[in-house]
Amino acid sequence: MSGHYHSPDEPPPIVVEGLANRFGDFVVHENLDLTVRRGEILGVVGGSGSGKSVLMRSIIGLQRPSAGRVEVLGRNITDIDPDSNIGVRCRWGVLFQGGALFSTLTVGENVEVALKQFYPDLDPVLRAEIARYKVILSGLPDSAVAKYPSELSGGMKKRAGLARALALDPELLFLDEPTAGLDPIGAAKFDRLTRELKETLGLTVFLITHDLDTLYEICDRVAVIAEKKIIAVGTIPELIATGHPWIEEYFNGPRGRAARASHERAKG
Ligand SMILES: Nc1ncnc2c1ncn2[C@@H]1O[C@H](COP(=O)(O)OP(=O)(O)OP(=O)(O)O)[C@@H](O)[C@H]1O
Numbered sequence: 196m197s198g199h200y201h202s203p204d205e206p207p208p209i210v211v212e213g214l215a216n217r218f219g220d221f222v223v224h225e226n227l228d229l230t231v232r233r234g235e236i237l238g239v240v241g242g243s244g245s246g247k248s249v250l251m252r253s254i255i256g257l258q259r260p261s262a263g264r265v266e267v268l269g270r271n272i273t274d275i276d277p278d279s280n281i282g283v284r285c286r287w288g289v290l291f292q293g294g295a296l297f298s299t300l301t302v303g304e305n306v307e308v309a310l311k312q313f314y315p316d317l318d319p320v321l322r323a324e325i326a327r328y329k330v331i332l333s334g335l336p337d338s339a340v341a342k343y344p345s346e347l348s349g350g351m352k353k354r355a356g357l358a359r360a361l362a363l364d365p366e367l368l369f370l371d372e373p374t375a376g377l378d379p380i381g382a383a384k385f386d387r388l389t390r391e392l393k394e395t396l397g398l399t400v401f402l403i404t405h406d407l408d409t410l411y412e413i414c415d416r417v418a419v420i421a422e423k424k425i426i427a428v429g430t431i432p433e434l435i436a437t438g439h440p441w442i443e444e445y446f447n448g449p450r451g452r453a454a455r456a457s458h459e460r461a462k463g
Pocket residue numbers: 218223241242243244245246247248249250
């Protein structure tokens with residue numbers, strides 16, 4: 196299995212500049228800047244309702260910003276009509292909160308949806324085989340291919356959603372709270388899978404999470420949304436060194452301290 200080749204001169208895979216999002220009078224983002232580096236897992240944190248999902252939707256072209264520029268894999272997403280950016284859309288995969296699987300389709304068929312859309316002439320037998328491979332790559336047993344979402348546990352649904360996100364061999368993977376609702380063992384396994392996939396497939400990962408263990412275990416850097424913008428981006432020690440009160444409370448509160456202690460124990 197090979198990753199994606201990139202020349203060192205290529206621009207960062209995601210560049211957001213001066214982003215604004217408003218719903219009526221309600222301002223979610225104002226003058227938000229963010230650059231995601233190639234090959235990193237970037238964790239995105241912020242209080243509930245701070246605009247993490249709206250940011251992700253702006254980056255993948257599902258939310259038209261009120262102002263600003265969003266460049267993904269060298270294409271300006273804000274300028275192009277959603278139907279015309281098909282070439283760039285097949286270069287990312289998204290795991291939405293809850294998996295967003297089609298309930299009337301099996302897991303395998305769910306994975307096949309994107310393959311059918313982007314490669315309509317693909318032989319159906321080959322298409323089913325590619326889907327099966329993605330399901331297994333996501334850590335599900337072969338038997339899960341023929342199952343319906345209602346027959347899966349929460350953790351299996353996440354993996355099925357991940358298989359769908361990987362359908363088109365993406366360069367960029369967007370994960371919206373992938374470990375929410377999983378027990379700690381299931382969450383740790385999902386974290387390991389994310390890291391392994393990133394390393395094996397050469398992915399860049401944009402990962403929204405509230406899970407402090409995920410931040411400590413697998414994120415290369417963390418971006419913090421507060422006050423309608425990204426207030427800081429860096430490694431966790433770099434963030435703590437900013438002394439910002441929200442960051443301080445987040446990482447040095449009881450849960451933050453417990454996650455750090457467990458991370459340090461695991462490192463030995
Ligand atoms: N389509 C919309 N119309 C109006 N308001 C919206 C819309 N989408 C999001 N919002 C509002 O924007 C704010 C940010 O929402 P968003 O879902 O991005 O938050 P979040 O940081 O992902 O929160 P959480 O951690 O709770 O998932 C919220 O107050 C939400 O109600």
